[in-house]
Amino acid sequence: MLHIHTHLPHTIRRLAPALLLAVLLVFGAGAAHAAALTVAYSDDAPWSMKQNGAPTGIAVDILREAASRAGIDLSFTHTTRKKCYSLLAKGAADLMLEIQQESGVDRFADLITPPYLTGRNHVVYALKKTADQYPRYEKLRWHYVAVQRGKKTFEPFATDRSIAKKRYNSLDTAFSRLLHRQVHAVATTEAEGGYWLATHQDEARRVARTGIRYKGYDPVYFAVSKKSEHQKAARSLGPAIISMIQDGSIEDIRARYTMGY
Structure with missing residues (x-):
């Protein structure tokens, strides 16, 4: 028994780095996933709209799928287009939908590349x-x-x-x-x-x-506020958008809203 107790601290010391890394990975992943990004959106059917109290639309569904692939949680704020710009400029919203290059948002936001629509x-x-x-x-x-x-x-x-x-x-x-x-x-x-x-x-x-x-x-982007505390997470949407372009998910989402018309 004395022999076991003598070597127990040494065993713990050898395992401690691995245990610490495992704990950090578990809690780090949970923290990243728990950080919800606020999305400002307005009514612009079929791209974004509020139906039955919930956000929906082509751009909304594209963003949701990209966020899911990137392990990001989203919360949505529905308001006017003008107010969306204001929230983005102040950092009260992390993301905004339906941004084009000439919109002037580069003063207070960055475009997430690639565009989710090219025209x-x-x-x-x-x-x-x-x-x-x-x-x-x-x-x-x-x-x-x-x-x-x-x-x-x-x-x-x-x-x-x-x-x-x-x-x-x-x-x-x-x-x-x-x-x-x-x-x-x-x-x-x-x-x-x-x-x-x-x-x-x-x-x-x-x-x-x-x-x-x-x-x-006429490329269309998601934009992230320059004042957002979650810029790194927001930029991880880029690779997710690329994967959606490659596997046809974006076209599938568009087709759901037009039903062949």
Whole structure:
């Protein structure tokens, strides 16, 4: 018995570094996972929105999946777009969705690379009976085309004065004007138009996509506040986004919201 007690302290000393490392790994991993990043988001269907009290949308789901792969917890703050910028600038939010390079956020935030979207396809919808009349862009001239106010369109459509653009506050109104034959067509992005049709399937039976389609390079990023205490964790989203691009997860998420429209 004396022999055992004599060697016990020596055994503990030999095992102590390994035990300490194991403890640090366990508690360190738990601490990293427990540090939740606050995400500021606003209503911009189908990219981000609040439904039944919970955040949802293409960008929200992409971020959730990337965070899951990176072992990051998220909490969401729903507010106006202007307030999102304010929260990010003050460090009250760690992350913000739907950031483009020219947005000016580089003063108070960094873009997480790579972009989770490299561009958006712009398309034109018309009534099914007339969609064949618009095989190419030039056929829109001297016609009324509904667009959503504040949204980017494509060139040369955006600056072509021979096309009468009717601006509305929402796609609901734009498509309503089309269905009531008050405009000839609706110009929007493929994802936004597809989501509207997927969620209005009765109306969708009367609408069809024309042959006009423009693919624009317009990368979209998540941004991390320069005042965030979790910048290292936020930057680990980059490799997760790369893996999602490679395995097709981002396209799968987009497809869920447009349902083939």
